[in-house]
Amino acid sequence: MNRFKLAGNSGSILKSFLLAVVSLLITCEATAHHVLGRPAYSLNEDSNTPPSMQVETQIGDYYLTYMVFPAFPKPGENGRVNVYASRIDNGDTFQGDMTFSVRNDGWFVDKNEETIGTQQVYDGVYRQGFLFKENGNYIITAKFESGGEPYVIDFPLQIGESSSMGPVGIALGTIVLALIGVNVAQRKRLVREKIRNTRDEQE
Amino acid sequence: MTHPGLPEFWGAIIWLFMIALSLWAIFQWTSSKKSSATHSSKHISLANIKLLQPFVKFITTSGWPLLVLKIISVALFSLVIYAGLNGTPIPERNIATVLTWNIWWAGLIISIFFLGSAWCAICPWDALATWFVKPRIWIKNKQLLNINNSLQLTPPKWLRSVFPALFMFIGLTWLELGVGVTTNPYWTALLSLLMVVLATLSLAVYKNKVFCHYICPVGRTVGFYAQLAPIELRPINTDICKNCTTLECFNGTEKIDACPTQLVMGNLNQNTYCTSCGNCTQSCPEENISWRLRPQSNEAVQSARPHWDEAWFMLTLLALTSFHGITMLEFWESLISKFAQTLGDSGQLLTSFSIGFVISILIPILIYSLVILLTRYLTQTKIKFKKLFTGLVFITLPLAFAYHLAHNLNHMIRESVGASQLFLNPLGTNTKPADLSATILKEYNMLISQDVLFALQAFLMMFGFWIALKVLRHRSEKLLPEPMPGAGWKLSPLLAFIICINGFHIWMLTQPMIMRMGSLCISPSLIAPL
Numbered sequence: 001m002n003r004f005k006l007a008g009n010s011g012s013i014l015k016s017f018l019l020a021v022v023s024l025l026i027t028c029e030a031t032a033h034h035v036l037g038r039p040a041y042s043l044n045e046d047s048n049t050p051p052s053m054q055v056e057t058q059i060g061d062y063y064l065t066y067m068v069f070p071a072f073p074k075p076g077e078n079g080r081v082n083v084y085a086s087r088i089d090n091g092d093t094f095q096g097d098m099t100f101s102v103r104n105d106g107w108f109v110d111k112n113e114e115t116i117g118t119q120q121v122y123d124g125v126y127r128q129g130f131l132f133k134e135n136g137n138y139i140i141t142a143k144f145e146s147g148g149e150p151y152v153i154d155f156p157l158q159i160g161e162s163s164s165m166g167p168v169g170i171a172l173g174t175i176v177l178a179l180i181g182v183n184v185a186q187r188k189r190l191v192r193e194k195i196r197n198t199r200d201e202q203e
Numbered sequence: 204m205t206h207p208g209l210p211e212f213w214g215a216i217i218w219l220f221m222i223a224l225s226l227w228a229i230f231q232w233t234s235s236k237k238s239s240a241t242h243s244s245k246h247i248s249l250a251n252i253k254l255l256q257p258f259v260k261f262i263t264t265s266g267w268p269l270l271v272l273k274i275i276s277v278a279l280f281s282l283v284i285y286a287g288l289n290g291t292p293i294p295e296r297n298i299a300t301v302l303t304w305n306i307w308w309a310g311l312i313i314s315i316f317f318l319g320s321a322w323c324a325i326c327p328w329d330a331l332a333t334w335f336v337k338p339r340i341w342i343k344n345k346q347l348l349n350i351n352n353s354l355q356l357t358p359p360k361w362l363r364s365v366f367p368a369l370f371m372f373i374g375l376t377w378l379e380l381g382v383g384v385t386t387n388p389y390w391t392a393l394l395s396l397l398m399v400v401l402a403t404l405s406l407a408v409y410k411n412k413v414f415c416h417y418i419c420p421v422g423r424t425v426g427f428y429a430q431l432a433p434i435e436l437r438p439i440n441t442d443i444c445k446n447c448t449t450l451e452c453f454n455g456t457e458k459i460d461a462c463p464t465q466l467v468m469g470n471l472n473q474n475t476y477c478t479s480c481g482n483c484t485q486s487c488p489e490e491n492i493s494w495r496l497r498p499q500s501n502e503a504v505q506s507a508r509p510h511w512d513e514a515w516f517m518l519t520l521l522a523l524t525s526f527h528g529i530t531m532l533e534f535w536e537s538l539i540s541k542f543a544q545t546l547g548d549s550g551q552l553l554t555s556f557s558i559g560f561v562i563s564i565l566i567p568i569l570i571y572s573l574v575i576l577l578t579r580y581l582t583q584t585k586i587k588f589k590k591l592f593t594g595l596v597f598i599t600l601p602l603a604f605a606y607h608l609a610h611n612l613n614h615m616i617r618e619s620v621g622a623s624q625l626f627l628n629p630l631g632t633n634t635k636p637a638d639l640s641a642t643i644l645k646e647y648n649m650l651i652s653q654d655v656l657f658a659l660q661a662f663l664m665m666f667g668f669w670i671a672l673k674v675l676r677h678r679s680e681k682l683l684p685e686p687m688p689g690a691g692w693k694l695s696p697l698l699a700f701i702i703c704i705n706g707f708h709i710w711m712l713t714q715p716m717i718m719r720m721g722s723l724c725i726s727p728s729l730i731a732p733l
Contacts, residue, residue, distance in 0.1 A: 041636035164288035
C-alpha cells in the first residue's frame with residue numbers, strides 16, 4: 001500500500017462535504033489518464049532495459065512523479081529513484097533541494113529513519129541512488145520546502161519478493177483456531193446435554 | 204489508455220426509443236381508466252421438455268456435476284491466491300488480477316442475464332468453507348466421512364438483513380476503486396483469502412449459510428439481479444409441494460443439507476436468496492424441483508416482495524454501479540485532483556476519493572426519496588412513505604443491471620483478449636509491462652467486432668429502460684389500486700427519474716472509458732528470455 005503524508009492540513013467534515021459537492025458540480029475538465037497515487041509499470045523506449053515502477057501523485061501545490069529503476073529491485077542491486085516535482089498552477093519545476101531518507105516499513109522492525117542524501121535538481125529531475133542489503137518493505141521519504149511550507153511525502157519501495165506464506169498462514173491459522181474452538185465448544189455442549197439427559201432419566 | 208465510447212448514432216437511437224416509449228406510457232396510463240396492463244407469467248419447466256429431460260434430470264438430481272464444477276472453481280481460486288502472492292506485481296501479466304477482475308467480476312454479471320444465480324452454486328468461498336467445516340463424503344450410499352464442525356447458533360437479529368452485505372459491498376467498491384485492489388495482484392489474493400475466512404467463520408458459528416444469506420456482497424448482488432433472469436429453480440408440479448408435509452427442501456435429508464438460505468420451494472416466488480446450490484433438487488423425494496424458463500424480469504415486475512433492507516441494497520446497487528462508470532471517465536481524475544487541492548489531500552487522495560464516493564452514493568438516494576415524496580403528493584395517496592419507497596424501488600434494478608451489463612461487456616470484450624495465454628505463465632514470471640503498441644494491438648483483436656459491441660450495449664440500455672417502465676406500471680398499480688385519473692402524469696416524477704438515470708448512463712457509455720489495466724496480448728518480444 002502506498003503511504004503518503006502532508007504536514008499541517010485539516011478541515012471539518014461539513015466543510016469537506018460542501019466543498020466536495022461544489023467541486024463535483026463545477027469541475028469538468030478532462031486531462032489525466034493515470035490513477036493518482038497508484039503504482040504503474042512501464043517499459044522505457046528501449047524495451048531491453050528493465051521496466052520501471054512509477055507513481056504519480058500530488059501534494060499541496062505540487063504534482064510529483066516518482067520512478068524506481070528497476071521496478072523490482074533486489075538486495076545488493078543498485079537502484080535509483082527519480083522524482084519530478086512541478087507546480088500544479090503553472091507547471092514550473094521545483095528548483096530547491098530535496099532530501100531523501102529511508103525507513104523500514106515491516107512489522108516488528110527498527111523503524112528509525114536514515115537520511116540517504118540531499119539532491120539538487122538536474123534537468124528537472126532529482127536522482128537518488130540506493131542499495132539495500134536485505135529483502136523487505138521500505139518507505140522512501142522525500143522532503144522539501146516551498147513557500148515556507150514543509151513538504152514531506154512517502155513512497156513505498158519493495159526490495160526482493162513479498163512474503164507469500166504470511167497471509168496464507170494467517171488465514172489458515174484463523175480457520176484452524178476457529179474450528180478447534182468450535183470443536184471444543186461442541187464437545188462441552190454434548191457433555192452438558194448428556195449430563196442433563198442422565199439427570200432427567202434419574203428423576 | 205481509453206476505450207472509445209458508444210457512437211452518437213447509437214445514443215440518439217436509444218434516446219428516440221426512450222422518448223417514444225415514455226410518451227406512449229404517459230398517454231396509455233393517463234387514458235386507460237382501468238388497468239389493461241398484463242404481464243405474462245408463463246413458465247416452461249425444462250424437465251418437461253423431452254429432449255432435455257435426461258440432461259436436466261442428471262444435473263439436478265446427481266451431485267457429481269456440481270462437485271466437478273466446484274473443484275474446478277476452487278482450483279482456479281487457489282491459482283489466483285498463489286499467483287497473487289507469488290507472481291509479478293504487474294497487473295496485466297498476473298493471472299490473479301486478470302482472472303478476478305477482468306474475467307470473473309465482469310463475466311459474473313453477464314452470466315446472471317442467462318443463468319440467474321448459478322454462480323453461487325459453484326462459489327469457491329462457500330465450497331472451501333463447507334469442506335473445512337462440514338466435510339462429507341458419500342460413495343454409493345455409503346457414508347465415508349460426515350463431520351459437522353458448526354456451533355449452529357441462531358444469528359443475532361442485527362445480522363438477519365441484507366445490511367451487512369450492503370456495507371460489505373460499499374467496502375469492496377471502496378477497495379476496488381479507491382485503494383486500487385483491482386490493479387494489485389497481492390491485494391487481490393489477500394481479499395480472496397479474507398472472503399474465505401469470513402465464509403468459514405460464519406459457517407462454523409451460525410446455522411445454515413449466514414455468509415451467503417446476509418453477508419456476501421457478491422451473492423446478494425447476484426441474488427437481486429437474478430430477479431431479472433429468465434431462469435429459476437421451482438417445483439415442476441406445485442400440487443406435490445402443496446401436499447408435502449416433510450419439506451425435505453427446507454429440512455434437508457441424511458445425505459443432503461437443508462436449504463442454506465431457508466427457502467421452502469413450494470412457497471418460493473423470488474430468486475433473491477436462492478443460491479442455486481441444488482440441495483432442494485437433490486433432497487426432494489419426488490424429484491419435483493427443476494429449472495424452468497420464465498419471462499425475463501418476471502420477479503422484479505410483479506412477484507418479488509418489497510422489504511426495507513432490500514430497498515436500500517437495490518438503491519445503493521444503482522448508485523455504486525453508476526459510480527463505477529464515473530470513476531472510469533477521464534474527468535474523474537482531474538475532478539478529484541482539484542478537490543484534493545482544496546482539501547489539502549495528498550498521496551493516493553483517499554480522503555478526497557472517499558468523500559466523492561459517499562456523495563455519489565447519496566445523490567441517487569436523495570433524488571429517489573424526493574421523487575417518492577413528490578409522487579406521494581401528486582397521487583394524494585395515504586400510503587406511507589416507507590411503503591412507497593420500498594414498493595417502487597424495483598424500478599432501479601433494471602436500470603442498474605442494464606448499465607452494469609453494458610459497462611462490463613466493454614471491459615470483457617476489449618480487455619480479455621489474450622487472457623488464455625496467461626495460463627501458460629500465470630505468475631507472469633519474467634514478463635514485462637504492456638507497451639503502447641501491444642495495448643493498441645488489443646483493440647484490433649477484440650473478441651467480437653466493435654460494431655456488434657455497440658449494438659449490444661444499445662440493446663441492453665433500451666432493454667433496461669423498457670423493463671423499468673414495466674416495473675413502474677405494475678408496481679404502481681399494485682400499490683395504488685384505487686382509480687387514479689391521469690395516472691401517467693401523476694407518475695411522471697418516477698418516469699423522469701428513470702429517464703434521467705438511464706440518460707446519465709447512456710451519456711457515460713458515450714464517453715471514452717479508461718481501461719482497467721493494460722494489454723493482455725503477450726507478444727514474444729515482451730517476454731524476456733528465460
